[in-house]
Amino acid sequence: xxxxxxxxxxxxxxxxxxxxxxxxxxxxxxxxxxxxxxxxxxxxxxxxxxxxxxxxxxxxxxxxxxxxxxxxxxxxxxxxxxxxxxxxxxxxxxxxxxxxxxxxxxxxxxxxxxxxxx
Amino acid sequence: xxxxxxxxxxxxxxxxxxxxxxxxxxxxxxxxxxxxxxxxxxxxxxxxxxxxxxxxxxxxxxxxxxxxxxxxxxxxxxxxxxxxxxxxxxxxxxxxxxxxxxxxxxxxxxxx
Numbered sequence: 001x002x003x004x005x006x007x008x009x010x011x012x013x014x015x016x017x018x019x020x021x022x023x024x025x026x027x028x029x030x031x032x033x034x035x036x037x038x039x040x041x042x043x044x045x046x047x048x049x050x051x052x053x054x055x056x057x058x059x060x061x062x063x064x065x066x067x068x069x070x071x072x073x074x075x076x077x078x079x080x081x082x083x084x085x086x087x088x089x090x091x092x093x094x095x096x097x098x099x100x101x102x103x104x105x106x107x108x109x110x111x112x113x114x115x116x117x118x
Numbered sequence: 119x120x121x122x123x124x125x126x127x128x129x130x131x132x133x134x135x136x137x138x139x140x141x142x143x144x145x146x147x148x149x150x151x152x153x154x155x156x157x158x159x160x161x162x163x164x165x166x167x168x169x170x171x172x173x174x175x176x177x178x179x180x181x182x183x184x185x186x187x188x189x190x191x192x193x194x195x196x197x198x199x200x201x202x203x204x205x206x207x208x209x210x211x212x213x214x215x216x217x218x219x220x221x222x223x224x225x226x227x228x229x230x
Binding site for chain 1: 122126152159160161162163164167205217218219220221222223
């Protein structure tokens with residue numbers, strides 16, 4: 001059973017460029033959340049997709065957009081890249097709406113995409 | 119005040135030591151709580167869910183204090199392999215609006 005897979009694993013872009021990151025959720029999961037983790041920081045929530053719609057969004061500008069496909073996989077797009085966008089981008093999959101054992105549930109993470117903007 | 123706060127450390131302890139981390143949260147409506155472990159340059163992985171009655175898994179014990187709005191993680195008999203960053207995670211909101219709020223993490227280094 002494949003876990004959460006992300007591609008690419010590493011990426012180098014220049015300022016002003018656009019980037020697309022991809023995520024395939026764990027089998028049986030239908031919800032994908034994206035996080036940005038800067039060096040030495042905890043993951044920061046970007047947004048969550050379920051049924052091909054953005055359901056929640058964190059405090060990120062509109063330069064960050066996403067998409068979810070019928071097979072539950074997801075893309076994160078970042079336009080007009082800034083140096084400060086350099087980070088590890090993590091994708092987490094789960095079952096909506098965080099259903100699980102009572103209120104507890106588990107989000108499974110992919111290995112992340114390390115984006116460097118130069 | 120941040121929604122979830124942790125002491126960033128680093129905590130440097132010898133093998134065999136007992137070490138405890140605390141995490142405070144500001145939203146009294148928080149419903150569920152987790153500890154994740156993250157190794158350097160790797161993705162976070164769930165270590166333990168934290169239940170109201172407290173729970174133990176081998177050398178790890180998690181406690182929840184709703185009155186004081188904090189959770190704790192106790193590691194007994196530390197191993198070198200316990201060296202990692204421990205992230206406190208709080209699930210807030212209800213229904214379709216639940217979301218996870220992450221602490222910045224506490225760094226642990228277990229030394230030989």
